[in-house]
Amino acid sequence: MSASPAASSGKYFVPSPSHWPLVGSAALLTLAFGAVGSMNSLPWGLPVLGAGFVILLIMLFGWFGTVIRESEGRLYGKNVDTSFRWSMSWFIFSEVMFFAAFFGALGYARLHSVPDLGSVDAKMLWPDFAGTWPTAGPFIKEVFSPMGAWGIPAINTALLLTSGITLTIAHHALIAGNRSKLILWLAATIVLGAVFLTLQIYEYMHAYSELNLKLTTGIFGSTFFMLTGFHGFHVTVGAIMLAVILVRAIRGHFDAEHHFAFEAAAWYWHFVDVVWLGLFVIVYML
Template sequence: MSSNHAAVPYYFVPGPSRWPLLGGASLLLTMIGASAWVNDVSWGPYLNLAGIAGILLVLYFWFGDAIGESEKGLYSERIDHSFRWSMSWFIFSEVMFFGAFFGALFYARSISMPWLGDLDNKLIWPDFSAHWGNTGPAGTVQDFVTMTPFWIPTINTALLLLSGVTLTISHHALRAGHRSVTALFLFATIALGAVFMGFQVYEYVHAYSELNLKLTSGIYGATFFMLTGFHGFHVTMGAIMLSVILYRVLKGHFTPEQHFGFEGAAWYWHFVDVVWLGLYVVVYWL
């Protein structure tokens, strides 16, 4: 935001936009394609990728419009407050999103597993072992090896914690008016996120090829890949957001007083860090 934004005396209301409609249509195509894909329908992957491409294009042009409006000085302090509340509620919705998967993991491991291993069910499945990471009743799941926190998950934890530090330094530098320091530490944050994703890809390849741990490996495999996979997706999206912010910093778009675009992306990144800490403890250690 430009430094004169706070002087705007009214609440800016943009004109009619086609982006919400196109964004909703792209999301619908993405989910239809994903549903078809997991059910082995031939056109599913193509429709899913087309929907994702549509979402990315909508975001590019939609956020481009918002950035243009901001740089023209159309946003007042009241708009800034609206953005902050909107981002807060968005992050709250993400908390609920991950809460559902953490809840599924807790229910499967702490409630369903002991229940399936009690005396009554022993009469039905006498060979069933009620330990987390089992192969299901009567060995319905192929043998696999469970994940441990050493060493890639631990390294990734250190990387994300360090990225939170570099992002905070970047933010303080922006508030102090040191644009070059802001850009340097913001780039370091993005690089740490990229290394994190590289390690996660390696971990997935190792799990599939050497541990025989797959998405189809019972409830353990399903919850492991859903939680870590969605978190990896959020890291990727966060890195893209920070890359856009880095570009804007280099273009001189922010001031020490007005820079919510930076702050919103930083909030999101710190949220991703916190989620990973929960994953690291619950998925890899417990």
């Protein structure tokens, strides 16, 4: 396929007017009303919330489908490719700040709040509180056990590190033009992510049923489930992204010079891997 004038001249591609932003706005408004109704136990809350998710999915499929068709039509030149790369970079940076805030909250609790509550000055209020980690805090008296590092968390660490390797192999296969190898190793990456999520669900069930470790278990439970839960959500999003890339690869999309969508999903997946390493060390081991 010969390059389009936009791609060959380096001019910036200007898309035609689109209705998808309006559909996305309608989805967000519907989700907001549905969420408010659901939180107030109103009978129409859940149906409206479900409708909002349906509209959002329609928008995502439609808008991304338009971008894919434009990309495969070689309408995007170097300037658009550069803007995509900057956009994905800033998005991942925002995700870094997202997790940095939660790691900061955990660090502040462990290094400042908990020791202060167990200090000599606070003994008049909580004479039996030691102020050591792990703890649920001075208010919650339930006994719980923290999640050990050398069970499922260690296995999940090995799974995610392996998935980073399989994804890199798939990337090299794409650059080399080996589509069957690309599909094989990309599918293996998705499977590893799915196994990770399955084991995390089992870990949560084990924490609730046998360790008495819950979201309501004070500062330890809230920070544990906040960090690991949001990470699991990001693994889910990353797996969905890779699944879309897999379908596109099977349909013959991408080549050695034209595959930023694959790179964007790979960047996100490697970011998820790095965050998990931080979680494993700080949340499980320390």
